[in-house]
Amino acid sequence: MPSRITDLKPDTHEWRVAVAMYAHQFFGIVHDPAIARVIGKEAPPEISASAEGSPKTLPFDPWCVLDFSRYLDCVGLPNANNAIALTNVLGSLERVGLLWAVGREPHLPIMGERYVSPGRISKGQLGGNLWLSEVFGAQLIIPSYNAVTVQLAGHDDDGNPVDSWGTGLVVDHHHIITNKHVVAGLASQSSGLSIYPARNPEGSGSLDCSGRAHAHPSVDVAVIEFDFPEGQYIPRLGGMAFRDPAWSDEVYVFGYPRVPMTAEMAITVQRGEVVNPSAETIPDRQRIFLYSAIARPGNSGGPIVAGDGRVIGLVVEDAPPSTRVGGFDEPPCTSDELLTRLESDVADLKAKAVAPAFYRGIPSREVIRAVSELGFEGIIEMDNVTV
Secondary structure, eight states, rough: OSSGGGGOOSSHHHHHHHHHHHHHTTTSSSOOHHHHHTTTOOOOOOOOOOOOOBBBOOOOOBHHHHHHHHHHHHTTTTTTTTTHHHHHHHHHHHTTTTEEEEEOTTTTTSEEEEBBBOOOOOOTTTTTSSGHHHHHTTTHHHHHHHHEEEEEEEEOTOOEEEEEEEEEEEEETTTEEEHHHHHHHHHHHHEEEEEEEEHHHHHOOOOEEEEEEEOSSSSSHHHHHHHTTTTOOOOOOOOOOOOOOTTTOOEEEEEEEEEEESSSSSOOOEEEEEEEEEEEEEETTTTTEESSSOTTTTTTTEEETTTTTTTTEEEEEEEEOOOOOOTTTTTOHHHHHHHHHHHHHHEEEEHHHHHEEEEEEEEHHHHHHHHHTTTTSSSSBBOOOOO
């Protein structure tokens, strides 16, 4: 994204995100005096207590789209007077409840809609723009999580890559979370660990660092803690929040599965939906959830992200349907009976081959519990949101 607002190209994704972020601030119920001065509005009165000690009531004077356009022009946003583009972005914010429409200026035929921002951003999503995920969807979610979903790969004593890898999620500048079975597999098949960030068009190499893996004894979760040379760190994603899955969730599954006939390991994103937000494994009855997005070998440890931009869990493995092929306690059967049974099993396999499999994830609450029990309390926390 361009470093300056004046460099944004009109009506691009980055331009629309900038408009949305400015709008949420601009249309606050209590107006910013500095913004009021910029657009030539009367500064709002100062908040003070009445003689009885109760807060002073402020006049309700919502601003309109034309006021907002003037403000964007003052801060240097290109194409700030594009009524159609501005109205489209503000309408999208209104549809998800980030803006409230409160009438219109009667003397303005266009750009007269008045809005108020209710300030509905959860604590967990502060510090970035992922709170706009319900507005911009995949355009915002995919590049945001691509940047912090890394490939964890093994190498031999000479630094050459070995045929062993998994996926991890960067949660801060020094920690990555993944599956316990990923780090266990890497430890048994290689002599060291390399981290490969998502490839950009110019390509990117591995990170030069040393680290320690901490695996939970019972939950399939591990934390990799890194020590970097001074001035180096792994990038983090501002506003990344965690919550548990819900029945209504559509999901994005990020990771590095094995892709035949490709020159390098590329990040992939699979879409699906939660098909059961709360299930348990057998025989140990650990909490999991089920989703329909395809997860392949190499996806393990990658994040599962909901449509609101929050992480709802980590990939574990697939849970394909099983097919009965006969049991040890069944009585012997004749050749004709065996042939009939085999034909039935083949038909069953063919039907299941084209049916969607279900895949397992560890819900965020269990991930956070495991991370805390490993001594890393606070590096990720549940967001204060209900769905």
